[in-house]
Amino acid sequence: MVNWMSFFLTTVIIITILFFEWPKTKKKPKKDKSVFIVLLVAGWVLSIFELPQISDPVNWLEVLFQPLGRFMD
Amino acid sequence: MKKLLLLLSFSGALFLLGGCWDRTEINDLAIATSAAIDQKENDQIELSLEIFLPKAFGGGSAQGGQAGGQGITLVISQTGSNMADALSKLQGVLPREIFWGHCKTFVFSEAVAKKGIIDHLDFLLRQPDIRERAYIFVSEKKARRILEQKTNLEPYTGQALLEQTDFGIGMRVTMQELDEMLVSRMQSAALPYLKIKTQKKSEEEKFRFADISGVAVFRKDKMIGRLSEERTRGLLWLRDEIKGYTVSASPPGVNGVVSVNPVSVYSKMTPSIVDGKWRILLTIKTDGVIVQNSTPLDFFNPTSLASVEAALQDSIETRVRESLEKTQHQMKADVANFAAEFYREYPEEWKQVENHWPEKLSEVEVEVDARMIIRSQGNLILPANEKEGGEQW
Amino acid sequence: MEKGKISSLQMAMILYPAVVATAILLVPSLTAQYAKQDLWISPMLASIVGFVTIFIAVRLHQLYPGKNIFQIIEETIGRLPGKLAGLLILFFYIEITGEMTRGYGSFIVNTFLKQTPLVVTIASMVFLCAFAVYGGIEVLARAAQFFFPLFFIPFLFLVLLLSPYFQVHYIEPVLADGWVPVIKGAVVPSGWFAELFLIVFFLPYLTDKGKAMKYGILTVAGIGITLVTANLTALFVLGPTLPTKVYALMNASHYISYADFFENLESVTMAIWIIGAFVKISAFYYVIVLGIAQWLNLSDYRPLIWPIGILIVEFGYWSLPSSIELARFESRIFPFYSLLMQTTLLIIIFVIASVRKKGRKKLGLSE
Numbered sequence: 001m002v003n004w005m006s007f008f009l010t011t012v013i014i015i016t017i018l019f020f021e022w023p024k025t026k027k028k029p030k031k032d033k034s035v036f037i038v039l040l041v042a043g044w045v046l047s048i049f050e051l052p053q054i055s056d057p058v059n060w061l062e063v064l065f066q067p068l069g070r071f072m073d
Numbered sequence: 074m075k076k077l078l079l080l081l082s083f084s085g086a087l088f089l090l091g092g093c094w095d096r097t098e099i100n101d102l103a104i105a106t107s108a109a110i111d112q113k114e115n116d117q118i119e120l121s122l123e124i125f126l127p128k129a130f131g132g133g134s135a136q137g138g139q140a141g142g143q144g145i146t147l148v149i150s151q152t153g154s155n156m157a158d159a160l161s162k163l164q165g166v167l168p169r170e171i172f173w174g175h176c177k178t179f180v181f182s183e184a185v186a187k188k189g190i191i192d193h194l195d196f197l198l199r200q201p202d203i204r205e206r207a208y209i210f211v212s213e214k215k216a217r218r219i220l221e222q223k224t225n226l227e228p229y230t231g232q233a234l235l236e237q238t239d240f241g242i243g244m245r246v247t248m249q250e251l252d253e254m255l256v257s258r259m260q261s262a263a264l265p266y267l268k269i270k271t272q273k274k275s276e277e278e279k280f281r282f283a284d285i286s287g288v289a290v291f292r293k294d295k296m297i298g299r300l301s302e303e304r305t306r307g308l309l310w311l312r313d314e315i316k317g318y319t320v321s322a323s324p325p326g327v328n329g330v331v332s333v334n335p336v337s338v339y340s341k342m343t344p345s346i347v348d349g350k351w352r353i354l355l356t357i358k359t360d361g362v363i364v365q366n367s368t369p370l371d372f373f374n375p376t377s378l379a380s381v382e383a384a385l386q387d388s389i390e391t392r393v394r395e396s397l398e399k400t401q402h403q404m405k406a407d408v409a410n411f412a413a414e415f416y417r418e419y420p421e422e423w424k425q426v427e428n429h430w431p432e433k434l435s436e437v438e439v440e441v442d443a444r445m446i447i448r449s450q451g452n453l454i455l456p457a458n459e460k461e462g463g464e465q466w
Numbered sequence: 467m468e469k470g471k472i473s474s475l476q477m478a479m480i481l482y483p484a485v486v487a488t489a490i491l492l493v494p495s496l497t498a499q500y501a502k503q504d505l506w507i508s509p510m511l512a513s514i515v516g517f518v519t520i521f522i523a524v525r526l527h528q529l530y531p532g533k534n535i536f537q538i539i540e541e542t543i544g545r546l547p548g549k550l551a552g553l554l555i556l557f558f559y560i561e562i563t564g565e566m567t568r569g570y571g572s573f574i575v576n577t578f579l580k581q582t583p584l585v586v587t588i589a590s591m592v593f594l595c596a597f598a599v600y601g602g603i604e605v606l607a608r609a610a611q612f613f614f615p616l617f618f619i620p621f622l623f624l625v626l627l628l629s630p631y632f633q634v635h636y637i638e639p640v641l642a643d644g645w646v647p648v649i650k651g652a653v654v655p656s657g658w659f660a661e662l663f664l665i666v667f668f669l670p671y672l673t674d675k676g677k678a679m680k681y682g683i684l685t686v687a688g689i690g691i692t693l694v695t696a697n698l699t700a701l702f703v704l705g706p707t708l709p710t711k712v713y714a715l716m717n718a719s720h721y722i723s724y725a726d727f728f729e730n731l732e733s734v735t736m737a738i739w740i741i742g743a744f745v746k747i748s749a750f751y752y753v754i755v756l757g758i759a760q761w762l763n764l765s766d767y768r769p770l771i772w773p774i775g776i777l778i779v780e781f782g783y784w785s786l787p788s789s790i791e792l793a794r795f796e797s798r799i800f801p802f803y804s805l806l807m808q809t810t811l812l813i814i815i816f817v818i819a820s821v822r823k824k825g826r827k828k829l830g831l832s833e
Contacts, residue, residue, distance in 0.1 A: 039773035420642030
């Protein structure tokens with residue numbers, strides 16, 4: 001279930017982003033910096049998985065919308 | 074330095090703008106101009122493609138089309154379990170990628186048509202690059218033979234069929250229309266029917282060509298019979314596709330016939346349900362131009378004009394009646410799409426007969442009201458063979 | 467944080483393609499699956515959602531002038547529930563922006579660039595939009611202003627060129643199966659109308675706040691008319707085959723042929739789609755990064771653009787193995803999800819806010 005190709009590519013992209021953005025972001029308040037890092041890490045972690053095959057939070061919501069979805073059938 | 078970087082990044086974009094993955098050079102394409110589908114044993118089908126030969130065409134007009142017996146197209150075929158399979162095999166033997174954008178004629182053989190065409194149509198409609206405007210035909214014998222016919226005026230058969238159809242000979246059905254016929258309430262379809270005809274070119278040489286003759290009638294997606302060319306005309310009046318033909322009639326009590334070319338046709342169906350009786354009133358209004366007159370009638374005389382018009386109206390009515398007689402009662406196929414008319418006006422009543430429409434169809438009474446108005450009589454005022462009353466010079 | 471200012475007209479020009487761009491291609495056949503020949507009534511019903519959304523958003527902004535939506539939510543329902551609601555909104559936006567880019571990419575790959583990897587089409591679009599977002603609201607507005615005629619005129623052109631092929635009789639009988647199918651058909655486009663929620667993010671940056679309501683309502687009307695036109699065009703050309711198509715207008719544009727050579731105009735449809743998708747994705751992208759920055763009280767949203775770009779691409783893939791799954795999401799989940807997260811939430815906030823304001827006035831308290 002691990003997609004090494006996307007993980008590798010995302011890593012390259014993230015390094016590129018860090019290279020260009022970090023000098024600018026460094027001057028910002030601590031909160032800004034931490035959000036920046038957290039979002040990058042989130043994207044990085046997600047890239048490991050075979051995303052199309054695993055269910056996402058919306059699939060959990062599907063249970064909620066099921067009666068409404070049935071109305072549409 | 075900064076300018077140089079900017080320039081570099083802009084020129085870098087040039088490489089991306091071409092769309093690297095999907096670039097297709099014209100010399101990498103095999104342009105299909107028409108396709109034919111034949112039935113084989115064991116539920117196999119044969120897909121034949123007429124491929125355009127760029128070299129033959131590149132030779133210039135000096136060669137004059139079909140010169141040297143070498144056509145500008147090539148017909149190749151492969152057998153497969155369905156369209157997709159046969160096509161992949163075809164692609165396998167071709168060095169170039171098959172391009173569908175110019176494929177404007179599809180021919181199904183009668184054998185395929187009788188087994189049902191919906192599966193093949195599914196393939197054709199699913200491909201984004203196959204044209205919905207392509208014309209569909211049914212051929213009497215092997216469909217491949219239609220593509221192989223030599224043509225005289227047009228460079229290749231596909232083009233010839235296309236031009237003939239556009240000109241208004243026979244019925245004109247595009248893939249989109251066929252799809253509409255098959256999914257709509259009429260549950261029937263009609264497609265132009267092709268025959269290979271022979272004509273003598275000289276004493277020894279015979280010339281064979283594909284000719285549109287009548288229509289193949291479908292119920293659901295299966296061909297159940299066909300209408301002769303004469304009968305088809307009645308159908309063409311209803312579809313306003315009659316312009317390639319002329320109507321002739323002889324007024325009562327006069328020798329000879331008057332032939333009229335329909336210039337514009339307006340036809341309308343008015344459904345009505347009275348006391349549980351389903352009726353359709355067909356109103357056909359035609360504007361015509363006289364193209365030949367072998368009667369002694371002088372059209373400056375309003376009564377003779379009226380009598381010619383009346384005779385023509387009768388002739389149209391008979392035509393329409395005859396073709397409906399066959400399709401509506403014998404074949405139980407709703408080729409004129411009465412279903413849509415009834416559904417439009419009487420949705421409630423329609424729902425009750427929906428499931429046994431072919432049976433109900435034969436109970437529908439049809440009334441034809443044809444009107445013919447002669448707009449012009451061509452370049453002659455008096456008939457050329459004027460016999461009575463004319464002064465001799 | 468955002469120092470740019472835009473006019474109400476520019477806002478309308480962002481909102482219009484932001485809703486219409488994907489709708490004109492997908493809505494006709496999705497609506498036709500339920501409403502059949504009555505599909506033109508459905509967008510009219512659905513536009514009620516749009517009017518409600520715009521009306522409440524503008525009124526809410528008038529109640530709390532100068533405040534952004536997250537501040538308003540926190541003030542009305544409390545700090546912690548407010549933060550949570552904010553998170554849900556932002557998550558929803560990242561999610562549907564991912565879905566949107568995937569829809570854009572799938573369309574391009576399915577119909578035109580068949581050999582191109584999907585990720586290339588998606589990533590290049592996100593990359594482009596990221597630059598637009600980097601420029602801020604003014605750049606976004608100017609881009610939208612520039613692209614608006616390029617989006618709108620070809621669409622009109624397409625309808626005009628198709629008009630000789632119209633078979634107007636397909637529209638009859640009207641309401642043969644009653645209102646239920648029409649209402650079902652309206653559910654799908656109402657999900658798109660709910661996207662007008664975006665207006666709450668633009669309202670604080672308007673130079674002419676007085677005209678916001680007027681242009682908002684005009685936008686809804688414009689979207690409604692466009693969708694009715696698109697639906698009718700598809701119906702008149704494709705007739706009963708309409709519900710079987712994926713991209714109905716695309717199939718319809720195949721049908722244009724004049725004088726045997728002026729044909730194959732599907733590239734016009736593609737151009738409309740790409741231009742619209744660019745404005746749409748940029749608008750949503752901007753709202754996401756601006757929203758996160760407002761939600762967490764950051765000093766700037768620009769550092770968030772690239773990390774969010776990665777997330778958008780990933781959400782475009784998440785649990786969507788195929789474009790079939792995407793289409794299912796679009797008709798079965800998206801309308802309800804979109805209505806819940808946008809219009810419904812807005813109504814709840816508005817009701818609480820107006821009750822509170824009234825209560826405060828009664829007690830004679832000031833803020």
